[in-house]
Amino acid sequence: MVETVRRFNRTVTQRVGALDDSYLARDRPLAQSRLLWEIGPAGAEVAALRTRLDLDAGYLSRLLRTLEGAGLVVVGPGESDGRVRTVRLTDAGRVEWHLLDGRSDELAWSVLAPLTDGQRARLTSAMAEVERLLMASLVTIGPCHPGEPRARACLRAYARELAKRFDVGFDLSRGGVDEQELVPPAGLFLVATVSTEAVGCGALRLPPGEPAEIKRLWVSASVRGLGVGRRLLGELERHAAAAGATSVRLDTNRTLTEAMRLYRAEGYHEIPRYNDNPYAHHWFAKPLC
Template identity: 35%
Template sequence: MVAVVDDVRAFNRFYTRVLGLLRPKLVGSPFGLAEARVLFELAHVDDIEVAELRRQLDLDAGYLSRILSAFTAAGLVIREQSESDGRRQVVRLTPQGRQAFGELDKLQADAIDELLAPLDDRARTDLVTAMGRIRRVLRAREEHPGRNSGLVLRPPAPGDLGWVVERHGARYAAEYGWDLSFESLVARIVADFAERSDTRREAAWIAELDGERVGSVFCTAADAPDAAQLRLLLVEPSARGSGVGTRLVDECLRFAKRSGYRRITLWTNDILLAARRIYEQAGFICDRREPHHSFGHDLVGEYWSRDL
Protein backbone atom coordinates (compact mmCIF):
# COMPACT_ATOMS: atom_id res chain seq x y z
CA MET A 1 0.00 0.00 0.00
CA VAL A 2 2.87 2.41 0.78
CA ALA A 3 4.21 1.99 -2.76
CA VAL A 4 0.76 2.70 -4.22
CA VAL A 5 0.40 5.86 -2.12
CA ASP A 6 3.82 7.04 -3.29
CA ASP A 7 2.86 6.38 -6.92
CA VAL A 8 -0.37 8.38 -6.54
CA ARG A 9 1.51 11.26 -4.93
CA ALA A 10 4.11 11.26 -7.67
CA PHE A 11 1.39 11.32 -10.32
CA ASN A 12 -0.40 14.15 -8.51
CA ARG A 13 2.79 16.24 -8.44
CA PHE A 14 3.39 15.62 -12.14
CA TYR A 15 -0.20 16.30 -13.16
CA THR A 16 -0.36 19.45 -11.04
CA ARG A 17 2.63 20.83 -12.97
CA VAL A 18 0.93 20.02 -16.29
CA LEU A 19 -2.40 21.43 -15.11
CA GLY A 20 -0.66 24.62 -14.05
CA LEU A 21 0.21 25.30 -17.68
CA LEU A 22 -3.51 25.28 -18.50
CA ARG A 23 -4.69 27.55 -15.69
CA PRO A 24 -6.53 30.61 -16.96
CA LYS A 25 -4.06 33.30 -15.88
CA LEU A 26 -1.15 31.35 -17.35
CA VAL A 27 -2.85 31.18 -20.77
CA GLY A 28 -3.43 34.92 -20.90
CA SER A 29 -6.82 35.21 -19.20
CA PRO A 30 -7.50 37.73 -16.39
CA PHE A 31 -9.43 35.09 -14.43
CA GLY A 32 -8.18 32.77 -11.72
CA LEU A 33 -8.98 29.06 -11.58
CA ALA A 34 -12.03 29.37 -9.29
CA GLU A 35 -13.38 32.27 -11.37
CA ALA A 36 -12.94 30.22 -14.54
CA ARG A 37 -14.86 27.31 -12.98
CA VAL A 38 -17.74 29.64 -12.11
CA LEU A 39 -17.82 31.03 -15.65
CA PHE A 40 -17.78 27.52 -17.11
CA GLU A 41 -20.76 26.37 -15.01
CA LEU A 42 -22.77 29.50 -15.75
CA ALA A 43 -22.06 29.22 -19.47
CA HIS A 44 -23.75 25.81 -19.57
CA VAL A 45 -27.04 26.74 -17.87
CA ASP A 46 -29.63 29.46 -18.40
CA ASP A 47 -30.33 30.20 -14.72
CA ILE A 48 -29.04 28.51 -11.60
CA GLU A 49 -29.63 29.07 -7.92
CA VAL A 50 -26.56 30.36 -6.12
CA ALA A 51 -26.87 27.57 -3.53
CA GLU A 52 -26.89 24.93 -6.29
CA LEU A 53 -23.93 26.57 -8.00
CA ARG A 54 -22.00 26.44 -4.73
CA ARG A 55 -22.91 22.76 -4.29
CA GLN A 56 -21.79 21.83 -7.79
CA LEU A 57 -18.47 23.67 -7.46
CA ASP A 58 -17.92 22.74 -3.80
CA LEU A 59 -16.86 26.32 -3.03
CA ASP A 60 -17.06 28.19 0.27
CA ALA A 61 -20.23 30.34 0.34
CA GLY A 62 -18.33 33.53 1.19
CA TYR A 63 -15.71 32.91 -1.50
CA LEU A 64 -18.38 32.31 -4.16
CA SER A 65 -20.27 35.41 -3.04
CA ARG A 66 -17.15 37.54 -3.52
CA ILE A 67 -16.58 36.11 -7.01
CA LEU A 68 -20.20 36.78 -8.02
CA SER A 69 -20.03 40.31 -6.58
CA ALA A 70 -16.94 41.04 -8.68
CA PHE A 71 -18.62 39.54 -11.75
CA THR A 72 -21.73 41.64 -11.13
CA ALA A 73 -19.68 44.82 -10.84
CA ALA A 74 -17.90 43.96 -14.10
CA GLY A 75 -21.21 43.38 -15.88
CA LEU A 76 -20.57 39.65 -16.40
CA VAL A 77 -23.52 38.26 -14.38
CA ILE A 78 -26.96 39.23 -13.15
CA ARG A 79 -28.29 38.10 -9.76
CA GLU A 80 -32.05 38.12 -9.08
CA GLN A 81 -34.52 36.70 -6.58
CA SER A 82 -35.87 33.27 -7.45
CA GLU A 83 -39.48 33.37 -8.68
CA SER A 84 -40.28 30.19 -6.77
CA ASP A 85 -38.59 31.19 -3.49
CA GLY A 86 -37.89 34.82 -2.63
CA ARG A 87 -35.26 33.74 -0.11
CA ARG A 88 -33.05 32.36 -2.86
CA GLN A 89 -31.03 34.00 -5.60
CA VAL A 90 -30.55 32.88 -9.18
CA VAL A 91 -27.62 33.96 -11.31
CA ARG A 92 -26.95 33.97 -15.06
CA LEU A 93 -24.35 35.30 -17.47
CA THR A 94 -24.92 38.54 -19.34
CA PRO A 95 -24.00 38.78 -23.05
CA GLN A 96 -20.74 40.37 -21.88
CA GLY A 97 -20.19 37.41 -19.55
CA ARG A 98 -20.75 34.91 -22.36
CA GLN A 99 -18.25 36.79 -24.49
CA ALA A 100 -15.71 36.66 -21.64
CA PHE A 101 -16.27 32.90 -21.29
CA GLY A 102 -15.87 32.40 -25.05
CA GLU A 103 -12.50 34.17 -24.99
CA LEU A 104 -11.37 32.15 -21.97
CA ASP A 105 -12.53 28.87 -23.52
CA LYS A 106 -10.59 29.56 -26.71
CA LEU A 107 -7.42 30.42 -24.78
CA GLN A 108 -7.58 27.15 -22.86
CA ALA A 109 -8.40 25.10 -25.98
CA ASP A 110 -5.40 26.63 -27.74
CA ALA A 111 -3.21 25.78 -24.74
CA ILE A 112 -4.37 22.15 -24.86
CA ASP A 113 -3.71 22.00 -28.60
CA GLU A 114 -0.16 23.23 -27.94
CA LEU A 115 0.29 20.63 -25.20
CA LEU A 116 -0.85 17.80 -27.50
CA ALA A 117 0.95 19.00 -30.63
CA PRO A 118 4.12 16.88 -30.11
CA LEU A 119 2.03 13.67 -29.74
CA ASP A 120 1.10 11.42 -32.65
CA ASP A 121 -2.39 9.93 -33.04
CA ARG A 122 -1.52 6.76 -31.11
CA ALA A 123 -0.10 8.73 -28.17
CA ARG A 124 -3.16 10.98 -28.07
CA THR A 125 -5.47 7.96 -28.07
CA ASP A 126 -3.45 6.37 -25.26
CA LEU A 127 -3.64 9.60 -23.27
CA VAL A 128 -7.41 9.96 -23.61
CA THR A 129 -7.93 6.27 -22.83
CA ALA A 130 -5.84 6.55 -19.65
CA MET A 131 -7.81 9.63 -18.59
CA GLY A 132 -11.06 7.75 -19.13
CA ARG A 133 -9.84 4.85 -17.02
CA ILE A 134 -8.82 7.14 -14.15
CA ARG A 135 -12.21 8.87 -14.20
CA ARG A 136 -14.06 5.56 -14.30
CA VAL A 137 -12.11 3.96 -11.45
CA LEU A 138 -12.30 6.96 -9.12
CA ARG A 139 -15.97 7.72 -9.70
CA ALA A 140 -17.16 4.08 -9.59
CA ARG A 141 -18.06 4.31 -5.90
CA GLU A 142 -20.33 7.30 -6.61
CA GLU A 143 -22.25 5.92 -9.57
CA HIS A 144 -24.94 3.30 -9.90
CA PRO A 145 -23.09 0.10 -10.86
CA GLY A 146 -25.37 -0.64 -13.82
CA ARG A 147 -25.13 2.78 -15.43
CA ASN A 148 -22.61 2.93 -18.26
CA SER A 149 -23.47 5.58 -20.80
CA GLY A 150 -19.97 5.17 -22.29
CA LEU A 151 -20.33 1.41 -22.97
CA VAL A 152 -20.27 0.31 -26.60
CA LEU A 153 -20.44 -3.24 -27.99
CA ARG A 154 -19.02 -3.57 -31.50
CA PRO A 155 -17.72 -6.23 -33.91
CA PRO A 156 -13.97 -6.92 -33.85
CA ALA A 157 -11.77 -4.59 -35.88
CA PRO A 158 -8.19 -5.29 -37.06
CA GLY A 159 -6.04 -5.84 -33.98
CA ASP A 160 -8.93 -6.84 -31.72
CA LEU A 161 -8.56 -10.61 -32.13
CA GLY A 162 -4.93 -10.42 -31.06
CA TRP A 163 -6.03 -8.34 -28.08
CA VAL A 164 -8.54 -11.04 -27.09
CA VAL A 165 -5.80 -13.67 -27.07
CA GLU A 166 -3.31 -11.46 -25.20
CA ARG A 167 -5.79 -10.33 -22.53
CA HIS A 168 -7.06 -13.85 -21.86
CA GLY A 169 -3.50 -15.11 -21.45
CA ALA A 170 -2.41 -12.25 -19.22
CA ARG A 171 -5.55 -12.08 -17.05
CA TYR A 172 -5.86 -15.81 -16.34
CA ALA A 173 -2.14 -16.07 -15.60
CA ALA A 174 -2.35 -13.14 -13.16
CA GLU A 175 -5.56 -14.23 -11.43
CA TYR A 176 -5.38 -18.03 -11.51
CA GLY A 177 -1.80 -18.90 -12.42
CA TRP A 178 -2.80 -20.64 -15.66
CA ASP A 179 0.09 -21.41 -18.00
CA LEU A 180 0.67 -20.77 -21.70
CA SER A 181 -1.45 -23.74 -22.74
CA PHE A 182 -4.56 -21.68 -21.95
CA GLU A 183 -3.42 -18.81 -24.15
CA SER A 184 -2.68 -21.37 -26.86
CA LEU A 185 -6.25 -22.71 -26.58
CA VAL A 186 -7.69 -19.20 -26.87
CA ALA A 187 -5.49 -18.52 -29.90
CA ARG A 188 -6.83 -21.65 -31.64
CA ILE A 189 -10.45 -20.71 -30.91
CA VAL A 190 -9.91 -17.20 -32.25
CA ALA A 191 -8.01 -18.39 -35.31
CA ASP A 192 -10.70 -20.95 -36.19
CA PHE A 193 -13.39 -18.29 -35.80
CA ALA A 194 -11.53 -15.90 -38.11
CA GLU A 195 -10.87 -18.57 -40.73
CA ARG A 196 -14.49 -19.73 -40.86
CA SER A 197 -15.73 -16.15 -41.24
CA ASP A 198 -19.32 -17.38 -40.98
CA THR A 199 -21.04 -14.06 -40.30
CA ARG A 200 -24.50 -15.59 -40.63
CA ARG A 201 -24.04 -18.16 -37.87
CA GLU A 202 -21.14 -16.79 -35.80
CA ALA A 203 -20.22 -13.43 -34.29
CA ALA A 204 -18.00 -11.73 -31.73
CA TRP A 205 -18.20 -8.50 -29.78
CA ILE A 206 -15.66 -6.19 -28.22
CA ALA A 207 -16.86 -4.10 -25.28
CA GLU A 208 -15.50 -0.56 -25.09
CA LEU A 209 -15.98 1.68 -22.06
CA ASP A 210 -15.10 5.35 -22.57
CA GLY A 211 -13.14 4.33 -25.68
CA GLU A 212 -11.12 1.59 -23.96
CA ARG A 213 -11.42 -2.13 -24.73
CA VAL A 214 -12.67 -3.84 -21.57
CA GLY A 215 -14.25 -7.12 -22.65
CA SER A 216 -15.17 -9.69 -25.29
CA VAL A 217 -17.48 -12.59 -26.05
CA PHE A 218 -17.87 -14.96 -29.02
CA CYS A 219 -20.87 -16.89 -30.33
CA THR A 220 -19.90 -19.91 -32.43
CA ALA A 221 -21.65 -22.97 -33.80
CA ALA A 222 -21.63 -25.99 -31.46
CA ASP A 223 -21.43 -29.65 -32.51
CA ALA A 224 -25.21 -30.10 -32.49
CA PRO A 225 -26.79 -28.55 -35.60
CA ASP A 226 -29.32 -26.45 -33.68
CA ALA A 227 -26.96 -25.35 -30.87
CA ALA A 228 -24.68 -22.34 -30.49
CA GLN A 229 -21.78 -21.99 -28.07
CA LEU A 230 -20.88 -18.96 -25.96
CA ARG A 231 -17.08 -18.62 -25.74
CA LEU A 232 -14.29 -16.35 -24.53
CA LEU A 233 -16.28 -14.12 -22.19
CA LEU A 234 -13.81 -11.64 -20.71
CA VAL A 235 -14.23 -8.50 -18.59
CA GLU A 236 -11.22 -6.48 -17.52
CA PRO A 237 -10.89 -5.82 -13.76
CA SER A 238 -11.32 -2.07 -14.30
CA ALA A 239 -14.84 -2.66 -15.69
CA ARG A 240 -16.07 -5.44 -13.42
CA GLY A 241 -19.21 -4.81 -11.44
CA SER A 242 -20.49 -2.33 -14.02
CA GLY A 243 -22.69 -4.64 -16.07
CA VAL A 244 -20.29 -5.22 -18.97
CA GLY A 245 -20.34 -9.00 -18.69
CA THR A 246 -24.13 -9.10 -18.54
CA ARG A 247 -24.42 -6.90 -21.63
CA LEU A 248 -22.00 -9.12 -23.55
CA VAL A 249 -23.87 -12.31 -22.65
CA ASP A 250 -27.24 -10.73 -23.49
CA GLU A 251 -25.93 -9.67 -26.90
CA CYS A 252 -24.65 -13.17 -27.56
CA LEU A 253 -28.04 -14.67 -26.65
CA ARG A 254 -29.90 -12.25 -28.92
CA PHE A 255 -27.65 -13.09 -31.85
CA ALA A 256 -27.98 -16.84 -31.29
CA LYS A 257 -31.76 -16.61 -31.22
CA ARG A 258 -31.90 -14.42 -34.35
CA SER A 259 -29.62 -16.89 -36.15
CA GLY A 260 -32.07 -19.74 -35.65
CA TYR A 261 -30.33 -21.68 -32.90
CA ARG A 262 -32.66 -23.40 -30.45
CA ARG A 263 -30.14 -23.95 -27.66
CA ILE A 264 -26.87 -22.41 -26.48
CA THR A 265 -24.10 -24.08 -24.48
CA LEU A 266 -20.87 -23.03 -22.77
CA TRP A 267 -17.93 -24.54 -20.92
CA THR A 268 -16.39 -22.95 -17.86
CA ASN A 269 -14.62 -23.89 -14.62
CA ASP A 270 -16.00 -23.79 -11.11
CA ILE A 271 -13.37 -21.28 -9.88
CA LEU A 272 -14.64 -18.61 -12.29
CA LEU A 273 -17.24 -17.38 -9.82
CA ALA A 274 -18.07 -14.02 -11.39
CA ALA A 275 -18.70 -15.59 -14.80
CA ARG A 276 -20.85 -18.33 -13.26
CA ARG A 277 -23.07 -15.71 -11.59
CA ILE A 278 -23.58 -13.98 -14.95
CA TYR A 279 -24.51 -17.30 -16.59
CA GLU A 280 -27.00 -18.11 -13.83
CA GLN A 281 -28.63 -14.71 -14.13
CA ALA A 282 -28.91 -15.21 -17.90
CA GLY A 283 -30.85 -18.46 -17.38
CA PHE A 284 -28.08 -21.01 -17.97
CA ILE A 285 -28.13 -24.25 -15.98
CA CYS A 286 -25.10 -26.37 -15.14
CA ASP A 287 -25.71 -29.76 -16.80
CA ARG A 288 -22.64 -31.61 -15.56
CA ARG A 289 -19.24 -31.18 -13.88
CA GLU A 290 -16.00 -33.02 -14.73
CA PRO A 291 -12.62 -32.87 -12.97
CA HIS A 292 -9.68 -32.32 -15.33
CA HIS A 293 -6.04 -31.26 -15.30
CA SER A 294 -5.46 -28.34 -17.64
CA PHE A 295 -3.44 -25.14 -17.85
CA GLY A 296 -1.09 -26.41 -15.14
CA HIS A 297 -3.81 -27.01 -12.50
CA ASP A 298 -6.37 -29.51 -11.27
CA LEU A 299 -9.72 -27.99 -12.18
CA VAL A 300 -13.41 -28.82 -12.28
CA GLY A 301 -14.94 -28.10 -15.66
CA GLU A 302 -18.63 -27.29 -16.00
CA TYR A 303 -20.96 -27.64 -18.98
CA TRP A 304 -23.86 -25.16 -18.98
CA SER A 305 -26.77 -24.67 -21.39
CA ARG A 306 -30.18 -23.06 -21.86
CA ASP A 307 -32.96 -22.99 -24.42
CA LEU A 308 -33.38 -19.97 -26.68
Protein backbone atom coordinates in the same frame (compact mmCIF):
# COMPACT_ATOMS: atom_id res chain seq x y z
CA MET B 1 -35.17 13.29 -18.08
CA VAL B 2 -33.57 14.30 -21.36
CA GLU B 3 -33.75 17.89 -20.18
CA THR B 4 -31.90 17.00 -16.97
CA VAL B 5 -29.15 15.23 -18.88
CA ARG B 6 -28.82 18.19 -21.23
CA ARG B 7 -28.60 20.70 -18.40
CA PHE B 8 -26.00 18.51 -16.73
CA ASN B 9 -23.93 18.22 -19.88
CA ARG B 10 -24.10 21.93 -20.44
CA THR B 11 -23.24 23.27 -17.05
CA VAL B 12 -21.12 20.59 -15.45
CA THR B 13 -19.20 19.44 -18.47
CA GLN B 14 -18.52 22.90 -19.79
CA ARG B 15 -17.76 24.74 -16.63
CA VAL B 16 -15.91 22.10 -14.66
CA GLY B 17 -14.17 20.94 -17.81
CA ALA B 18 -12.95 24.43 -18.59
CA LEU B 19 -11.81 24.93 -15.02
CA ASP B 20 -10.02 21.61 -15.03
CA ASP B 21 -8.28 22.40 -18.29
CA SER B 22 -7.21 25.84 -17.18
CA TYR B 23 -5.61 24.31 -14.08
CA LEU B 24 -3.75 21.71 -16.12
CA ALA B 25 -2.65 24.07 -18.87
CA ARG B 26 -0.89 26.63 -16.74
CA ASP B 27 2.76 26.09 -17.70
CA ARG B 28 2.45 24.18 -20.95
CA PRO B 29 -0.17 23.38 -23.59
CA LEU B 30 -3.08 21.30 -22.43
CA ALA B 31 -2.24 18.30 -24.58
CA GLN B 32 1.26 18.11 -23.14
CA SER B 33 0.05 18.33 -19.56
CA ARG B 34 -2.57 15.69 -20.14
CA LEU B 35 0.00 13.40 -21.70
CA LEU B 36 2.50 13.98 -18.90
CA TRP B 37 -0.21 13.20 -16.40
CA GLU B 38 -1.29 10.08 -18.21
CA ILE B 39 2.27 8.72 -18.32
CA GLY B 40 2.41 8.82 -14.55
CA PRO B 41 5.21 7.86 -12.16
CA ALA B 42 4.96 4.22 -13.22
CA GLY B 43 5.57 4.98 -16.89
CA ALA B 44 3.47 3.75 -19.79
CA GLU B 45 3.63 2.21 -23.24
CA VAL B 46 3.29 4.57 -26.18
CA ALA B 47 0.59 2.39 -27.75
CA ALA B 48 -1.44 2.42 -24.55
CA LEU B 49 -1.22 6.20 -24.35
CA ARG B 50 -2.38 6.50 -27.91
CA THR B 51 -5.58 4.55 -27.37
CA ARG B 52 -6.27 6.06 -23.95
CA LEU B 53 -5.94 9.65 -25.13
CA ASP B 54 -7.21 8.89 -28.64
CA LEU B 55 -4.37 10.75 -30.33
CA ASP B 56 -2.97 10.57 -33.82
CA ALA B 57 0.26 8.55 -33.87
CA GLY B 58 2.21 11.40 -35.43
CA TYR B 59 0.85 14.01 -33.06
CA LEU B 60 1.61 11.83 -30.04
CA SER B 61 5.12 11.22 -31.25
CA ARG B 62 5.66 14.94 -31.61
CA LEU B 63 4.28 15.63 -28.13
CA LEU B 64 6.61 13.02 -26.68
CA ARG B 65 9.53 14.62 -28.52
CA THR B 66 8.64 17.98 -26.97
CA LEU B 67 8.44 16.54 -23.46
CA GLU B 68 11.70 14.69 -24.07
CA GLY B 69 13.27 17.94 -25.26
CA ALA B 70 12.16 19.61 -22.04
CA GLY B 71 13.90 16.84 -20.10
CA LEU B 72 10.69 15.55 -18.53
CA VAL B 73 10.50 12.05 -20.01
CA VAL B 74 12.69 9.42 -21.61
CA VAL B 75 11.42 7.07 -24.27
CA GLY B 76 13.09 3.69 -24.16
CA PRO B 77 12.67 0.31 -25.83
CA GLY B 78 9.76 -1.89 -24.81
CA GLU B 79 10.18 -4.87 -22.52
CA SER B 80 8.88 -7.82 -24.47
CA ASP B 81 8.07 -6.35 -27.88
CA GLY B 82 10.80 -4.20 -29.40
CA ARG B 83 8.34 -2.19 -31.44
CA VAL B 84 6.26 -1.05 -28.50
CA ARG B 85 8.23 1.71 -26.77
CA THR B 86 7.81 2.70 -23.15
CA VAL B 87 7.90 6.21 -21.71
CA ARG B 88 9.19 6.99 -18.23
CA LEU B 89 9.32 10.22 -16.29
CA THR B 90 12.71 11.67 -15.43
CA ASP B 91 13.30 13.19 -11.99
CA ALA B 92 12.28 16.57 -13.38
CA GLY B 93 9.23 14.96 -14.97
CA ARG B 94 8.27 13.39 -11.68
CA VAL B 95 8.42 16.80 -10.02
CA GLU B 96 6.15 18.22 -12.71
CA TRP B 97 3.80 15.31 -12.36
CA HIS B 98 3.48 15.86 -8.64
CA LEU B 99 2.79 19.50 -9.33
CA LEU B 100 -0.07 18.56 -11.64
CA ASP B 101 -1.28 16.05 -9.10
CA GLY B 102 -1.24 18.70 -6.40
CA ARG B 103 -3.17 21.10 -8.58
CA SER B 104 -5.76 18.46 -9.25
CA ASP B 105 -6.17 17.96 -5.50
CA GLU B 106 -6.38 21.69 -5.02
CA LEU B 107 -9.09 22.00 -7.65
CA ALA B 108 -11.07 19.17 -6.13
CA TRP B 109 -10.79 20.74 -2.74
CA SER B 110 -11.89 24.11 -4.07
CA VAL B 111 -15.11 22.44 -5.13
CA LEU B 112 -15.71 21.00 -1.68
CA ALA B 113 -14.51 23.94 0.38
CA PRO B 114 -17.48 26.31 0.03
CA LEU B 115 -19.98 23.61 1.01
CA THR B 116 -21.23 22.47 4.38
CA ASP B 117 -20.42 18.96 5.59
CA GLY B 118 -23.84 17.68 4.65
CA GLN B 119 -23.62 19.17 1.19
CA ARG B 120 -20.19 17.66 0.67
CA ALA B 121 -21.39 14.20 1.52
CA ARG B 122 -24.36 14.57 -0.80
CA LEU B 123 -22.22 15.95 -3.60
CA THR B 124 -19.61 13.19 -3.50
CA SER B 125 -22.12 10.39 -3.31
CA ALA B 126 -24.09 11.90 -6.21
CA MET B 127 -20.85 12.23 -8.18
CA ALA B 128 -19.94 8.60 -7.60
CA GLU B 129 -23.42 7.57 -8.72
CA VAL B 130 -23.27 9.68 -11.87
CA GLU B 131 -19.84 8.37 -12.73
CA ARG B 132 -20.87 4.75 -12.31
CA LEU B 133 -24.06 4.98 -14.31
CA LEU B 134 -22.55 7.18 -16.98
CA MET B 135 -19.71 4.76 -17.46
CA ALA B 136 -22.24 1.97 -17.83
CA SER B 137 -24.16 3.88 -20.48
CA LEU B 138 -21.07 4.89 -22.42
CA VAL B 139 -20.19 1.26 -23.06
CA THR B 140 -21.18 0.32 -26.59
CA ILE B 141 -21.28 -3.28 -27.74
CA GLY B 142 -20.83 -4.26 -31.35
CA PRO B 143 -19.53 -7.02 -33.62
CA CYS B 144 -15.89 -6.90 -34.61
CA HIS B 145 -13.67 -9.12 -36.72
CA PRO B 146 -11.38 -11.07 -34.34
CA GLY B 147 -8.40 -9.96 -36.40
CA GLU B 148 -9.00 -6.26 -35.76
CA PRO B 149 -6.69 -4.41 -33.35
CA ARG B 150 -9.49 -3.82 -30.83
CA ALA B 151 -10.32 -7.52 -30.77
CA ARG B 152 -6.65 -8.44 -30.49
CA ALA B 153 -6.23 -6.05 -27.59
CA CYS B 154 -9.11 -7.75 -25.80
CA LEU B 155 -7.78 -11.23 -26.44
CA ARG B 156 -4.34 -10.23 -25.22
CA ALA B 157 -5.83 -8.79 -22.03
CA TYR B 158 -8.02 -11.88 -21.65
CA ALA B 159 -5.03 -14.20 -22.00
CA ARG B 160 -2.90 -12.08 -19.66
CA GLU B 161 -5.55 -12.20 -16.98
CA LEU B 162 -6.22 -15.91 -17.22
CA ALA B 163 -2.48 -16.61 -17.17
CA LYS B 164 -2.32 -14.69 -13.90
CA ARG B 165 -5.33 -16.39 -12.33
CA PHE B 166 -4.90 -20.02 -13.35
CA ASP B 167 -2.45 -22.06 -11.26
CA VAL B 168 -1.08 -23.65 -14.42
CA GLY B 169 -0.84 -20.51 -16.57
CA PHE B 170 -2.79 -20.05 -19.79
CA ASP B 171 -2.04 -20.36 -23.48
CA LEU B 172 -4.64 -18.96 -25.89
CA SER B 173 -3.57 -21.23 -28.75
CA ARG B 174 -4.49 -24.33 -26.72
CA GLY B 175 -8.12 -23.18 -26.55
CA GLY B 176 -8.85 -24.89 -29.84
CA VAL B 177 -10.79 -21.95 -31.29
CA ASP B 178 -10.02 -20.90 -34.81
CA GLU B 179 -10.35 -17.24 -35.73
CA GLN B 180 -12.44 -18.14 -38.76
CA GLU B 181 -15.02 -19.79 -36.50
CA LEU B 182 -15.81 -16.42 -34.92
CA VAL B 183 -16.81 -14.68 -38.14
CA PRO B 184 -20.43 -14.73 -39.36
CA PRO B 185 -22.08 -16.95 -40.27
CA ALA B 186 -19.90 -19.50 -38.44
CA GLY B 187 -19.85 -17.43 -35.25
CA LEU B 188 -19.58 -13.95 -33.81
CA PHE B 189 -17.08 -11.83 -31.94
CA LEU B 190 -18.41 -8.90 -29.91
CA VAL B 191 -16.36 -6.07 -28.42
CA ALA B 192 -17.49 -3.61 -25.74
CA THR B 193 -15.87 -0.18 -26.01
CA VAL B 194 -15.81 3.07 -24.06
CA SER B 195 -14.93 5.90 -26.46
CA THR B 196 -12.02 4.18 -28.24
CA GLU B 197 -10.85 1.79 -25.55
CA ALA B 198 -11.92 -1.83 -25.68
CA VAL B 199 -13.20 -2.88 -22.26
CA GLY B 200 -14.72 -6.26 -22.89
CA CYS B 201 -15.40 -9.02 -25.39
CA GLY B 202 -17.27 -12.24 -25.98
CA ALA B 203 -17.35 -14.84 -28.73
CA LEU B 204 -19.94 -17.25 -30.07
CA ARG B 205 -19.29 -20.45 -32.02
CA LEU B 206 -22.11 -21.94 -34.12
CA PRO B 207 -20.68 -25.35 -35.12
CA PRO B 208 -23.06 -27.13 -37.48
CA GLY B 209 -24.83 -30.05 -35.80
CA GLU B 210 -23.73 -29.04 -32.30
CA PRO B 211 -25.16 -26.61 -29.72
CA ALA B 212 -23.91 -23.03 -29.87
CA GLU B 213 -20.97 -22.28 -27.58
CA ILE B 214 -19.87 -19.10 -25.82
CA LYS B 215 -16.12 -18.45 -25.49
CA ARG B 216 -13.72 -15.67 -24.51
CA LEU B 217 -16.07 -13.71 -22.28
CA TRP B 218 -13.96 -10.99 -20.69
CA VAL B 219 -14.63 -7.65 -18.99
CA SER B 220 -11.93 -5.17 -18.10
CA ALA B 221 -11.47 -4.43 -14.41
CA SER B 222 -12.24 -0.76 -15.11
CA VAL B 223 -15.91 -1.47 -15.86
CA ARG B 224 -16.58 -4.56 -13.80
CA GLY B 225 -19.84 -4.51 -11.90
CA LEU B 226 -21.66 -2.30 -14.41
CA GLY B 227 -23.49 -5.09 -16.17
CA VAL B 228 -21.21 -5.22 -19.21
CA GLY B 229 -20.70 -8.98 -18.90
CA ARG B 230 -24.44 -9.46 -18.66
CA ARG B 231 -25.02 -7.34 -21.75
CA LEU B 232 -22.37 -9.20 -23.76
CA LEU B 233 -23.83 -12.53 -22.74
CA GLY B 234 -27.33 -11.40 -23.66
CA GLU B 235 -26.24 -10.17 -27.09
CA LEU B 236 -24.47 -13.44 -27.82
CA GLU B 237 -27.53 -15.44 -26.76
CA ARG B 238 -29.78 -13.27 -28.91
CA HIS B 239 -27.52 -13.84 -31.90
CA ALA B 240 -27.43 -17.58 -31.25
CA ALA B 241 -31.23 -17.72 -31.05
CA ALA B 242 -31.53 -15.69 -34.25
CA ALA B 243 -29.24 -18.21 -35.96
CA GLY B 244 -31.58 -20.99 -34.94
CA ALA B 245 -29.77 -22.41 -31.90
CA THR B 246 -32.03 -23.88 -29.21
CA SER B 247 -29.41 -23.79 -26.47
CA VAL B 248 -25.95 -22.41 -25.66
CA ARG B 249 -23.21 -23.96 -23.60
CA LEU B 250 -19.84 -22.89 -22.24
CA ASP B 251 -16.99 -24.07 -20.04
CA THR B 252 -15.11 -22.26 -17.30
CA ASN B 253 -12.28 -22.54 -14.81
CA ARG B 254 -12.89 -23.05 -11.08
CA THR B 255 -10.99 -19.84 -10.23
CA LEU B 256 -13.47 -17.66 -12.18
CA THR B 257 -16.08 -17.42 -9.45
CA GLU B 258 -17.65 -14.10 -10.58
CA ALA B 259 -18.19 -15.55 -14.04
CA MET B 260 -19.91 -18.61 -12.61
CA ARG B 261 -22.12 -16.39 -10.47
CA LEU B 262 -23.11 -14.50 -13.60
CA TYR B 263 -23.90 -17.68 -15.53
CA ARG B 264 -26.12 -19.03 -12.76
CA ALA B 265 -27.89 -15.67 -12.36
CA GLU B 266 -28.59 -15.63 -16.10
CA GLY B 267 -30.23 -19.03 -16.09
CA TYR B 268 -27.34 -21.38 -16.86
CA HIS B 269 -27.17 -24.75 -15.12
CA GLU B 270 -24.19 -27.02 -14.69
CA ILE B 271 -23.92 -29.97 -17.10
CA PRO B 272 -21.44 -32.84 -17.51
CA ARG B 273 -18.12 -32.30 -19.28
CA TYR B 274 -18.66 -31.92 -23.04
CA ASN B 275 -15.12 -31.18 -24.23
CA ASP B 276 -11.49 -31.76 -23.26
CA ASN B 277 -10.45 -28.15 -22.67
CA PRO B 278 -7.46 -28.53 -20.32
CA TYR B 279 -8.36 -25.34 -18.44
CA ALA B 280 -12.05 -26.15 -17.82
CA HIS B 281 -13.46 -27.49 -14.55
CA HIS B 282 -17.15 -26.66 -14.97
CA TRP B 283 -19.54 -26.85 -17.89
CA PHE B 284 -22.81 -24.90 -18.19
CA ALA B 285 -25.77 -24.78 -20.55
CA LYS B 286 -28.89 -22.66 -21.03
CA PRO B 287 -31.93 -23.37 -23.18
CA LEU B 288 -32.96 -20.53 -25.53
CA CYS B 289 -36.64 -19.83 -25.96
